Amino acid sequence: MKTKLSLLKREGLATADDLRGRLPGEDDKKRGPYAVIECFEEIPCNPCVVSCRFNAILPFKDINDLPYVDFSACTGCAVCARVCPGLAIFIVDESMDGDMGTITLPYEYLPLPEKGWQVLARARDGSALFPATVVRVMKGGKGKTALVSLEVPKEYLQEVRSFTVPEEEDSVPCSCAELDLAEESPTVCRCEGVDLQEIRDLIARGYKTVDEIKHRSRAGMGPCQGRSCRQIILSELARDAGVSLEEFEAGSFRPPTTPVSMDVLAKGSEEDAENS
Amino acid sequence: MDSNRILEHPILEFTEGEDLPFSFDGRQLVGKSGDTIASALHAAGVRVLGHHFKTGRPRGFYCAIGNCSSCLMIVNGVPNVRVCVEPLQAGMVVCSQNDRGVLP
Numbered sequence: 001m002k003t004k005l006s007l008l009k010r011e012g013l014a015t016a017d018d019l020r021g022r023l024p025g026e027d028d029k030k031r032g033p034y035a036v037i038e039c040f041e042e043i044p045c046n047p048c049v050v051s052c053r054f055n056a057i058l059p060f061k062d063i064n065d066l067p068y069v070d071f072s073a074c075t076g077c078a079v080c081a082r083v084c085p086g087l088a089i090f091i092v093d094e095s096m097d098g099d100m101g102t103i104t105l106p107y108e109y110l111p112l113p114e115k116g117w118q119v120l121a122r123a124r125d126g127s128a129l130f131p132a133t134v135v136r137v138m139k140g141g142k143g144k145t146a147l148v149s150l151e152v153p154k155e156y157l158q159e160v161r162s163f164t165v166p167e168e169e170d171s172v173p174c175s176c177a178e179l180d181l182a183e184e185s186p187t188v189c190r191c192e193g194v195d196l197q198e199i200r201d202l203i204a205r206g207y208k209t210v211d212e213i214k215h216r217s218r219a220g221m222g223p224c225q226g227r228s229c230r231q232i233i234l235s236e237l238a239r240d241a242g243v244s245l246e247e248f249e250a251g252s253f254r255p256p257t258t259p260v261s262m263d264v265l266a267k268g269s270e271e272d273a274e275n276s
Numbered sequence: 277m278d279s280n281r282i283l284e285h286p287i288l289e290f291t292e293g294e295d296l297p298f299s300f301d302g303r304q305l306v307g308k309s310g311d312t313i314a315s316a317l318h319a320a321g322v323r324v325l326g327h328h329f330k331t332g333r334p335r336g337f338y339c340a341i342g343n344c345s346s347c348l349m350i351v352n353g354v355p356n357v358r359v360c361v362e363p364l365q366a367g368m369v370v371c372s373q374n375d376r377g378v379l380p
Contacts, residue, residue: 108286144287190338191345193331223356228344 005244013124014038023158024071033076033093033102036158037067039086048080048089078138081106082145091147092157101157102135104149111165112146113137119163121150129160189229191222199233203240210234210251220251281308281319298368313359313370314340314347325349325359326372349373353380 007013024034035056037048042064049057049067056073057080081089087106094101113119113134121132136149152160185197194217207213210220210233219233220226230250238245282290293309300317307316314337317325324334325347338346342361351357352369355377359370 110284110286112286140286146286187333190328190335193328193333222345223348224343224345228339 008040009244011125014040019158021068024069024074028071028074029094032095033078033091033104034071034074035069035076035078035080036090036092037069037080037084037088038090038161039067039084039088042066045085047083047085051079051083053077053079078104078147081147082138082141083143087145090161091149094154094157099153100151101154102149103152103157103160104136104147105160105162107146107148107163108144109165112139113148113165117165119150119165121152121156121160122162122164123159124161126162129156132160132163188232189217189219189222189226191224191228192218192220194219194229196232196236199236203236208237208241209249210237213237214251226251226253280321296364296366298364298366298370300370301372307364309364311364313349313351313357313362313364313368315360316364317359317370324372327374329375348377350377355379 006018007015008018018040019036019038022036022038028034037057039048044063046060046063049060054073054075054077056070056075058068058070060067076091076093078091081091081104084106087108089106091104092101093104107113115134115137117134118131119134121129123129132150132152134148135151136147138147140146148163150160150163185195188194188196188199198217199213199219202213202216207216210230213233214220214226219229234245234248234250238248241248291310293311296307296309296311296316298305298307298313298316300320300322305316305320305322307313307319311319314325318337323336325337326335326349327333328335335346335348337360338344340360342358345358347358347360348356349359350371350373351359351362355373
């Protein structure tokens with residue numbers, strides 16, 4: 001049975017559906033700034049809950065729980081936004097009169113903008129939205145994550161999720177004149193030199209497991225033991241079958257899981273030497 | 277020469293290490309203590325660490341955590357050294373690897 005993957009699962013982009021329960025009601029919006037936590041992966045991480053002095057993030061039963069904000073208690077102090085390692089917390093303020101509000105974003109790039117700078121506001125998918133003015137910059141504290149506030153029309157407060165500082169000139173260094181990237185299929189298995197087109201051709205020809213593809217192409221049989229390519233092949237297979245990654249078998253793993261020199265294998269461990 | 281070294285970073289802090297001379301394909305280069313071989317090469321502007329034995333495609337600094345096989349090089353005569361996780365030592369002889377590696 002084919003399950004349709006959400007945009008969040010497929011591309012990592014949150015939609016209005018995913019934000020349900022993450023945004024305050026109209027009354028709380030008018031009260032003052034509030035935190036929007038766009039955290040969707042259940043991972044063992046809790047700095048936001050621990051750092052909140054107002055107990056405005058609902059307590060976790062388990063460290064893997066997702067954070068939800070109690071908007072009646074949240075003051076928008078932004079302490080959680082500073083400590084979130086995933087940069088997933090944004091502070092929105094639409095309590096002021098008029099059409100404009102502010103969005104405060106965690107920012108870990110150089111240069112750090114200054115108050116008054118014009119920057120380019122961007123959406124969750126990175127697409128450019130419009131130029132926006134920096135109204136406040138809080139330099140990084142202990143964790144060094146800086147917070148930058150932009151003035152944004154209220155109807156875009158749930159759209160703007162990053163920004164870029166316009167550069168004077170494009171200065172990406174490139175010394176790869178040997179490659180014509182436009183004509184090359186991306187490499188999947190770096191050890192054995194297998195590209196994406198080769199993997200897709202094999203899937204189209206009916207090879208539907210990681211092991212079958214491994215046996216045909218050698219992808220995953222090099223020194224890195226499939227650590228670079230297995231996930232990519234799995235996601236290609238899942239895409240082909242239209243199911244989520246978890247429903248696929250990862251193929252066979254065999255030791256050693258990390259490269260070991262023959263020397264170590266020949267000598268054995270110190271423990272072995274003692275026992276003999 | 278060290279124009280590619282990161283001196284300013286939004287989160288991390290770096291302390292300046294002492295110079296460590298080494299050679300790369302016969303060229304004399306200088307890294308810093310605390311470098312891995314790959315970071316010293318990167319700082320010196322070296323982007324191609326070898327070529328793939330099958331495709332001939334140039335290979336560069338890729339995962340940088342010892343996971344992939346993109347940075348395998350011959351170090352002091354030993355092939356298949358993951359230079360991204362191998363600390364640089366003074367006087368190391370580093371060579372590009374273009375084959376599966378021949379045991380010394």
